Amino acid sequence: xxxxxxxxxxxxxxxxxxxxxxxxxxxxxxxxxxxxxxxxxxxxxxxxxxxxxxxxxxxxxxxxxxxxxxxxxxxxxxxxxxxxxxxxxxxxxxxxxxxxxxxxxxxxxxxxxxxxxxxxxxxxxxxxxxxxxxxxxxxxxxxxxxxxxxxxxxxxxxxxxxxxxxxxxxxxxxxxxxxxxxxxxxxxxxxxxxxxxxxxxxxxxxxxxxxxxxxxxxxxxxxxxxxxxxxxxxxxxxxxxxxxxxxxxxxxxxxxxxxxxxxxxxxxxxxxxxxxxxxxxxxxxxxxxxxxxxxxxxxxxxxxxxxxxxxxxxxxxxxxxxxxxxxxxxxxxxxxxxxxxxxxxxxxxxxxxxxxxxxxxxxxxxxxxxxxxxxxxxxxxxxxxxxxxxxxxxxxxxxxxxxxxxxxxxx
Amino acid sequence: xxxxxxxxxxxxxxxxxxxxxxxxxxxxxxxxxxxxxxxxxxxxxxxxxxxxxxxxxxxxxxxxxxxxxxxxxxxxxxxxxxxxxxxxxxxxxxxxxxxxxxxxxxxxxxxxxxxxxxxxxxxxxxxxxxxxxxxxxxxxxxxxxxxxxxxxxxxxxxxxxxxxxxxxxxxxxxxxxxxxxxxxxxxxxxxxxxxxxxxxxxxxxxxxxxxxxxxxxxxxxxxxxxxx
Numbered sequence: 001x002x003x004x005x006x007x008x009x010x011x012x013x014x015x016x017x018x019x020x021x022x023x024x025x026x027x028x029x030x031x032x033x034x035x036x037x038x039x040x041x042x043x044x045x046x047x048x049x050x051x052x053x054x055x056x057x058x059x060x061x062x063x064x065x066x067x068x069x070x071x072x073x074x075x076x077x078x079x080x081x082x083x084x085x086x087x088x089x090x091x092x093x094x095x096x097x098x099x100x101x102x103x104x105x106x107x108x109x110x111x112x113x114x115x116x117x118x119x120x121x122x123x124x125x126x127x128x129x130x131x132x133x134x135x136x137x138x139x140x141x142x143x144x145x146x147x148x149x150x151x152x153x154x155x156x157x158x159x160x161x162x163x164x165x166x167x168x169x170x171x172x173x174x175x176x177x178x179x180x181x182x183x184x185x186x187x188x189x190x191x192x193x194x195x196x197x198x199x200x201x202x203x204x205x206x207x208x209x210x211x212x213x214x215x216x217x218x219x220x221x222x223x224x225x226x227x228x229x230x231x232x233x234x235x236x237x238x239x240x241x242x243x244x245x246x247x248x249x250x251x252x253x254x255x256x257x258x259x260x261x262x263x264x265x266x267x268x269x270x271x272x273x274x275x276x277x278x279x280x281x282x283x284x285x286x287x288x289x290x291x292x293x294x295x296x297x298x299x300x301x302x303x304x305x306x307x308x309x310x311x312x313x314x315x316x317x318x319x320x321x322x323x324x325x326x327x328x329x330x331x332x333x334x335x336x337x338x339x340x341x342x343x344x345x346x347x348x349x350x351x352x353x354x355x356x357x358x359x360x361x362x363x364x365x366x367x368x369x370x371x372x373x374x375x376x377x378x379x380x381x382x383x384x385x386x387x388x389x390x391x392x393x394x395x396x397x398x399x400x401x402x403x404x405x406x407x408x409x410x411x
Numbered sequence: 412x413x414x415x416x417x418x419x420x421x422x423x424x425x426x427x428x429x430x431x432x433x434x435x436x437x438x439x440x441x442x443x444x445x446x447x448x449x450x451x452x453x454x455x456x457x458x459x460x461x462x463x464x465x466x467x468x469x470x471x472x473x474x475x476x477x478x479x480x481x482x483x484x485x486x487x488x489x490x491x492x493x494x495x496x497x498x499x500x501x502x503x504x505x506x507x508x509x510x511x512x513x514x515x516x517x518x519x520x521x522x523x524x525x526x527x528x529x530x531x532x533x534x535x536x537x538x539x540x541x542x543x544x545x546x547x548x549x550x551x552x553x554x555x556x557x558x559x560x561x562x563x564x565x566x567x568x569x570x571x572x573x574x575x576x577x578x579x580x581x582x583x584x585x586x587x588x589x590x591x592x593x594x595x596x597x598x599x600x601x602x603x604x605x606x607x608x609x610x611x612x613x614x615x616x617x618x619x620x621x622x623x624x625x626x627x628x629x630x631x632x633x634x635x636x637x638x639x
Contacts, residue, residue: 355490
């Protein structure tokens with residue numbers, strides 16, 4: 001298992017100048033340690049913070065940037081149990097997960113109180129302090145769910161592909177009827193209350209490599225209409241367009257793979273257009289107000305370990321003696337010989353007058369005609385074109401090497 | 412805190428942007444028993460080069476001969492062998508029709524270059540190592556009364572040697588600040604006939620050099636002076 005080092009560095013060209021963010025990770029087996037530096041000015045663009053972390057086979061420690069955001073995170077685990085602790089802005093969150101009696105799988109304690117989660121046969125339950133919770137009964141073609149939180153309640157029943165959901169606060173105020181089949185989806189939602197009655201129709205259809213969707217509202221609420229289309233062509237080309245009565249939902253994006261490694265794309269969101277060019281090692285992104293380039297690298301260091309070597313005896317018999325005539329000084333050419341069964345053996349023709357080959361077994365061979373790319377600019381001829389190798393004997397083979405003559409352009 | 416380009420952070424950035432100097436070079440094949448060998452003319456005519464493959468894949472190894480001294484056709488070694496995974500192999504060589512003349516070849520040992528490719532996982536950097544193993548055969552001075560013909564030339568803290576005779580010469584060189592007061596450890600000297608001069612680095616305060624060969628013959632030099 002090699003020791004691995006991952007490094008990344010990202011340079012942002014903002015209006016005021018250039019700012020850097022960078023990080024590294026050192027990894028060996030299940031052990032890893034890393035750090036990253038992200039200037040505060042970049043936190044909005046980078047969506048991650050400065051931090052350090054250590055991963056071991058028994059647990060992890062993060063400070064700064066953690067899997068749950070900015071703060072401090074500790075995880076300790078065994079084969080059966082895991083305890084996670086997260087601390088942020090004087091508030092903590094601690095979770096146990098594992099297997100226990102009554103199907104209890106998870107217990108969380110945070111600033112909101114206690115939460116317990118478990119599964120027993122077809123039942124799944126979530127219980128929270130303050131009388132909140134969720135109870136679900138699930139079978140392949142039927143599921144029933146009831147949920148209650150501080151401010152609202154929700155009930156749902158699913159029979160095959162149809163789901164009916166009812167929502168409410170103190171009293172019932174919304175209903176949704178949803179149908180799902182493969183990639184297709186359709187729902188109808190009504191919301192009633194003091195503002196009156198509002199209806200929303202939503203549909204999503206998957207047609208081969210295209211997906212179209214739309215949302216149509218009726219009523220007095222200012223719910224926007226939305227219409228969109230996405231095209232995915234075997235992952236090579238991806239395009240998406242969405243329009244709406246609200247500017248917030250007007251987006252467009254497109255990307256295309258250039259060869260096996262580069263992907264370039266354009267993206268439009270409410271802020272503006274963004275350009276991205278991506279490679280496993282490089283990522284370039286630009287917007288009207290900033291430009292960034294990110295470089296990643298992965299180093300592998302092989303460990304010097306004591307290895308058990310296998311001593312191999314090299315057999316001289318049979319021996320092929322190649323005598324090169326013509327040009328003795330030339331690049332090495334990879335040639336091939338074919339035995340009587342059609343098996344191919346490589347023979348490297350090196351520079352020099354004499355060379356001895358011991359790697360071919362006994363048999364009769366014919367030279368494969370060299371391709372133009374085998375010896376570019378040279379002619380290689382064999383005399384004879386077939387030879388036989390026998391034990392105890394040295395077989396001579398003459399190879400004529402000549403530089404190809406180019407045509408003369410008379411002026 | 413905004414980190415600007417330059418200083419130690421800039422240096423770290425350079426580390427990420429310029430991975431090549433830090434990319435480890437994995438030896439494809441390595442020579443285990445030295446990069447120079449000498450067989451005396453009254454000794455065996457056969458020797459071996461021990462090659463090792465530490466990789467877990469078989470390797471094709473090419474051995475190319477270049478003549479340093481005498482005739483190339485007097486030397487024979489297989490020019491292409493296959494090294495098994497995690498394997499060590501002894502490649503025999505022979506001086507054919509041995510005579511008393513000095514002979515020398517340089518055997519270049521390498522693996523065929525691979526196709527340079529770019530993969531979806533990133534850039535692949537292929538490195539190729541080529542070992543130059545120098546093999547000599549010839550006579551050392553057999554009698555204490557044999558004449559040694561060497562040139563020696565002092566430079567700036569260096570001493571250059573050249574063998575202008577027909578025999579190989581082995582000696583131990585002792586640098587001295589004053590007579591009888593060594594200025595550094597002994598330096599081994601092996602001179603090949605008719606080859607360009609070889610320079611040895613001497614300690615700063617060296618004023619005298621004393622070379623002693625296996626017959627106990629001694630050559631003494633005083634710095635800035637030429638003698639033999």
